[in-house]
Amino acid sequence: MLQKLYDWVDERVDVNPIWRDIADHEVPEHVNPAYHFSAFVYCFGGLTFFVTVIQILSGMFLTMYYVPDIENAWNSVYYLQMEVAHGQIVRGMHHWGASVVTVMLFLHTLRVFFQGAYKKPRELNWIVGVLLFFVILGLGFTGYLLPWDNKAYFATQVGLEIAAATPVIGDMLRTLLAGDQSIVGAQTLTRFFAIHVFFLPAVLFGLLGAHFILIRRQGISGPL
Amino acid sequence: MHRGKGMKFVGDSRIKANKERNVPKDYSEYPGRTEAFWPNFLLREWLTGSVFLIGFLILVAAHPSPLEQQADPTNAGYIPLPDWYFLFIYQLLKYQFAGGEYIVIGAIVIPGLAFTALLLAPFLDRAPGRNVNKRPIAVGLMLIGVATTIWLTYESVSGVDYQARGEKYAVDVEAQESEVEIDTEAAGYAAYEANCMQCHGEQLQGSGNNPSLLETEKSVEEIKDIAVNGIGSMPADMFSGSDEERQQLAEFIKETAKANSGGGSGE
Numbered sequence: 001m002l003q004k005l006y007d008w009v010d011e012r013v014d015v016n017p018i019w020r021d022i023a024d025h026e027v028p029e030h031v032n033p034a035y036h037f038s039a040f041v042y043c044f045g046g047l048t049f050f051v052t053v054i055q056i057l058s059g060m061f062l063t064m065y066y067v068p069d070i071e072n073a074w075n076s077v078y079y080l081q082m083e084v085a086h087g088q089i090v091r092g093m094h095h096w097g098a099s100v101v102t103v104m105l106f107l108h109t110l111r112v113f114f115q116g117a118y119k120k121p122r123e124l125n126w127i128v129g130v131l132l133f134f135v136i137l138g139l140g141f142t143g144y145l146l147p148w149d150n151k152a153y154f155a156t157q158v159g160l161e162i163a164a165a166t167p168v169i170g171d172m173l174r175t176l177l178a179g180d181q182s183i184v185g186a187q188t189l190t191r192f193f194a195i196h197v198f199f200l201p202a203v204l205f206g207l208l209g210a211h212f213i214l215i216r217r218q219g220i221s222g223p224l
Numbered sequence: 225m226h227r228g229k230g231m232k233f234v235g236d237s238r239i240k241a242n243k244e245r246n247v248p249k250d251y252s253e254y255p256g257r258t259e260a261f262w263p264n265f266l267l268r269e270w271l272t273g274s275v276f277l278i279g280f281l282i283l284v285a286a287h288p289s290p291l292e293q294q295a296d297p298t299n300a301g302y303i304p305l306p307d308w309y310f311l312f313i314y315q316l317l318k319y320q321f322a323g324g325e326y327i328v329i330g331a332i333v334i335p336g337l338a339f340t341a342l343l344l345a346p347f348l349d350r351a352p353g354r355n356v357n358k359r360p361i362a363v364g365l366m367l368i369g370v371a372t373t374i375w376l377t378y379e380s381v382s383g384v385d386y387q388a389r390g391e392k393y394a395v396d397v398e399a400q401e402s403e404v405e406i407d408t409e410a411a412g413y414a415a416y417e418a419n420c421m422q423c424h425g426e427q428l429q430g431s432g433n434n435p436s437l438l439e440t441e442k443s444v445e446e447i448k449d450i451a452v453n454g455i456g457s458m459p460a461d462m463f464s465g466s467d468e469e470r471q472q473l474a475e476f477i478k479e480t481a482k483a484n485s486g487g488g489s490g491e
């Protein structure tokens with residue numbers, strides 16, 4: 001039955017080349033922790049992606065309860081935390097995931113750097129990776145405001161002052177992010193929500209796609 | 225690869241009619257013990273991922289994510305603290321030549337240079353080898369950068385008492401859960417609204433450094449005195465109004481605190 005279903009799909013879409021592009025590649029000995037335990041350093045990138053997937057899934061569930069509005073944001077998070085079944089776990093995954101993804105990303109960056117894996121022909125993939133780093137820090141910054149508690153509010157004020165310190169475009173940048181030149185309020189919350197949930201994830205997906213396509217084409221860097 | 229005449233397609237599509245089997249390529253010619261990603265290595269990866277996920281979920285279950293009191297822009301006493309991965313920049317801005325008037329240097333120039341260098345690392349590090357020993361400048365700069373970041377992060381939190389912060393800024397769940405009855409018709413309520421509400425909250429619940437009035441055990445006379453003379457970090461002369469209003473205010477606070485205390489005075 002399953003085989004028939006597979007054949008039916010295969011006849012129409014030709015699965016084999018797709019499968020070869022995605023999954024049929026070699027794993028060299030020097031990156032395989034089964035042979036050399038020290039090769040666990042090659043897991044950091046994969047774990048970063050794994051936690052990113054956790055973030056995407058838990059974030060999708062959080063938006064089922066979260067209300068991006070200054071009257072209700074905190075109350076909706078409080079309700080999620082205290083009343084909703086497993087709400088504390090889902091929010092906890094998103095909260096701790098934000099930290100763990102940063103740690104993994106840091107370790108992955110250091111691994112690539114100290115192994116000199118960004119050298120020719122992998123310069124482009126390094127640049128995409130550093131941009132991913134910025135996007136993920138941006139997600140951390142915008143996500144911090146969303147619970148609308150004191151910690152979020154006052155840290156965001158500091159963050160916006162840093163953005164406003166940019167020469168020439170500082171004030172415009174601040175207005176773009178916060179919705180006002182001086183107030184951190186209702187506009188700020190909805191803008192950060194939009195940036196956190198729509199703009200940055202869109203950029204993130206594009207960059208992640210480029211990161212994976214490049215590594216699949218170039219293969220993993222050889223042993224030192 | 226089959227090409228040219230004799231190729232068969234499904235209908236008028238470009239999909240080949242004679243299928244290849246989904247067998248991984250033969251990697252035995254590759255150096256060392258190279259193996260196919262599918263399926264052996266993927267299985268190992270899943271096992272590693274599962275162990276990681278278990279550890280992660282233990283962390284999540286053991287430490288519920290924190291939620292502080294609702295944002296209150298008028299809370300002047302709150303000491304902001306960003307998430308840990310921004311602490312280094314927060315600390316940098318505290319230094320004389322990286323903050324205040326010179327905020328451009330601390331907020332834009334230094335991080336901008338560091339991150340631009342990181343972004344362009346492949347073009348700055350032109351040494352031919354990949355080995356750490358063969359590119360001392362790049363590796364040295366990175367080590368300095370990492371050490372500085374770690375040190376700045378440590379400096380910014382070495383004086384922070386997270387436990388005290390947690391206790392001070394945490395949500396008072398009991399107060400949140402119990403329905404506080406505020407008699408807005410009471411004679412003293414108008415005086416409370418005019419003089420006290422800004423700091424002690426609509427529900428007398430307090431915020432930050434400003435204590436909740438619901439748990440007060442002070443007498444009416446003491447409350448009257450505090451309204452005029454202040455107490456602790458509360459400045460004097462917060463109250464302005466007639467003596468009668470002050471009396472009503474103190475009675476209102478006392479009554480509300482009594483009615484909402486666990487013991488309760490009953491109705």
